[in-house]
Amino acid sequence: MKSDLTQRQQEVLSFIIRHQQTNGAPPSQREVALEFGFRSTTAVADHLRALRRKGYLDHRPHQARSLRVLSRTDSTELSPTRPMIVDIPVFGCIPAGFADERRQDASEGCISVDVETLGVKPTARTFALEVRGDSMIGRHIMEGDYAVLEHGMDPRPGDVVAALIDNESTLKTFVKQGGKPCLKAENPKYPNLIPAQELVIQGVMVALIRKYR
Amino acid sequence: MKSDLTQRQQEVLSFIIRHQQTNGAPPSQREVALEFGFRSTTAVADHLRALRRKGYLDHRPHQARSLRVLSRTDSTELSPTRPMIVDIPVFGCIPAGFADERRQDASEGCISVDVETLGVKPTARTFALEVRGDSMIGRHIMEGDYAVLEHGMDPRPGDVVAALIDNESTLKTFVKQGGKPCLKAENPKYPNLIPAQELVIQGVMVALIRKYR
DNA sequence: TTTCATACTGTTTTTTTGAACAGTATGAAA
DNA sequence: TTTCATACTGTTCAAAAAAACAGTATGAAA
Structure with missing residues (x-):
């Protein structure tokens, strides 16, 4: 499952989902960086971009904590988990x-x-x-x-x-x-x-x- | 139910819950203001303060979109809905x-x-x-x-x-x-x-x- | 060998957002 | 009448957060 994601990307996605479930809201990029020990938020941004490109995430530009995990209904179509x-x-x-x-x-x-x-x-x-x-x-x-x-x-x-x-x-x-x-x-x-x-x-x-x- | 809240406070609380359910994250103060047509975020802050004082809301200071709706388990005790x-x-x-x-x-x-x-x-x-x-x-x-x-x-x-x-x-x-x-x-x-x-x-x-x- | 995606560091800029300050108006309770 | 909570306007400020550079290193594919 989710074989099109790298190890790291899967970890990041999991953390986002986990954070959303336990905190009621998605994490900020800095919180993700903190979790993984990144010293730069750019690393997070890179992963988020990859996850977005691969269709697992959505977000609203320039909006704090606006990450949204998408779920696959079938192989092609994507729908937000909203x-x-x-x-x-x-x-x-x-x-x-x-x-x-x-x-x-x-x-x-x-x-x-x-x-x-x-x-x-x-x-x-x-x-x-x-x-x-x-x-x-x-x-x-x-x-x-x-x-x-x-x-x-x-x-x-x-x-x-x-x-x-x-x-x-x-x-x-x-x-x-x-x-x-x-x-x-x-x-x-x-x-x-x-x-x-x-x-x-x-x-x-x-x-x-x-x-x- | 929720008779200790004013009409307006109830409306604000409802919107926050609704926003969280449809958007996956709580709204910002500005989004609440926009919803109700307030021209100042202070009005929102006032309502949030009242809701917090009455035990219906929690938030982390200085953190974007950190509103959390609390649910009453009984008349006195409060627990986060996290x-x-x-x-x-x-x-x-x-x-x-x-x-x-x-x-x-x-x-x-x-x-x-x-x-x-x-x-x-x-x-x-x-x-x-x-x-x-x-x-x-x-x-x-x-x-x-x-x-x-x-x-x-x-x-x-x-x-x-x-x-x-x-x-x-x-x-x-x-x-x-x-x-x-x-x-x-x-x-x-x-x-x-x-x-x-x-x-x-x-x-x-x-x-x-x-x-x- | 070159190219390219991944996976990062470090720094700076720009937005978004929460919070603070100074007021106004209203209605209910003391 | 004074007090007080509610419900706002309008403005300013500072922290939080996303985004935008400019790079480095690695491994796999072309």
């Missing part, structure tokens, strides 16, 4: 008029996840829902779990979706029965199979987070 | 000689989670394990899930733990049977009840992350 961490609002239950008032007053707090952790990049339409009841126990989704959902996504058969039933959101499995989209509960205690056209699908489940202890 | 995001190494399976060589070459990648998301603060002893098999299906832990574990934690009865059996780690439930610690599988297909003294407990499960799609 929104590394996204705050996903957690709702106890989703109110009826949802689409407009996303974000803001996520009274239950936020889950912060980085883009890498979830396969899907969280967008402004991503939200989390604390699971209530055991309607999805058949899919091993328990009460108290946090369901991470994406609003406005096209559900595919088998996907878990959040639907608004009786002004409360419930998780169901999205299926197709004879060509018609339906919602299936994963617990015999709950009514099965509800035609999906008649209700609002609020989001498709993309991840689950469960806390122990 | 290691907001911690990289938890993911192992496919944990090798026998574990304790020493934590971190490094987490070949399967990393899960980044913030301190708030998991109730437990991730330490250097926190690691993740991709769940193989269905030995814990009774606790609704599925194949492919990521179990987040804490090494060196004292297991309590009922906790899910990772144990090294036949040089491979397996998840089990930690129980006490007649005063003796035992490990219980949560699937009838697997051998039940193994005395816990005879094997290495590698970690106690603190969270679970599951990805869909």
Whole structure:
């Protein structure tokens, strides 16, 4: 991995990433020099230039501590790691008029996840829902779990979706029965199979987070 | 929430957090001034001083872009948000000689989670394990899930733990049977009840992350 | 052998940035 | 009424930091 970088360049890049994670901000050139014992910041500038040329770094000229580590999504394309961490609002239950008032007053707090952790990049339409009841126990989704959902996504058969039933959101499995989209509960205690056209699908489940202890 | 802050102070704090998340580094005083249309950086400095005094911010004097947002753990104590995001190494399976060589070459990648998301603060002893098999299906832990574990934690009865059996780690439930610690599988297909003294407990499960799609 | 990227030292210049100083205006509490 | 925190303007100053020279040394490729 990262075979196109020299030993030294990799060390510098690692330090920058490490510094960012432990200090909340990228290091200055002098701090890098100090770390490696360079007596001149020019050495650092050289390495940064190489890292920039090779596509691992970005920075804004003449701006203090403006280093940004880029991550490779595939071999060619590069994208900044900027929104590394996204705050996903957690709702106890989703109110009826949802689409407009996303974000803001996520009274239950936020889950912060980085883009890498979830396969899907969280967008402004991503939200989390604390699971209530055991309607999805058949899919091993328990009460108290946090369901991470994406609003406005096209559900595919088998996907878990959040639907608004009786002004409360419930998780169901999205299926197709004879060509018609339906919602299936994963617990015999709950009514099965509800035609999906008649209700609002609020989001498709993309991840689950469960806390122990 | 945050009723001890004025409207303006809250706005400034929000901008700093937002800037940090979208740009990877906190803003300079001038950037804050620009955002709010202040014609003097003194206004910003005033707000920062107030936020610092009230315990919401920290910074290193005379250092560019050194603002750090603090989070309240309880009403009195303050702790820096520095290691907001911690990289938890993911192992496919944990090798026998574990304790020493934590971190490094987490070949399967990393899960980044913030301190708030998991109730437990991730330490250097926190690691993740991709769940193989269905030995814990009774606790609704599925194949492919990521179990987040804490090494060196004292297991309590009922906790899910990772144990090294036949040089491979397996998840089990930690129980006490007649005063003796035992490990219980949560699937009838697997051998039940193994005395816990005879094997290495590698970690106690603190969270679970599951990805869909 | 020449060229070229890497990996540095040492010095100087220019920007950026935080901080200090001197004020003004407002509204709430004492 | 005085005091005090908030919320600013406008200016100046000094430290921090990036950038720009001008070099040296090394090893690999052409």
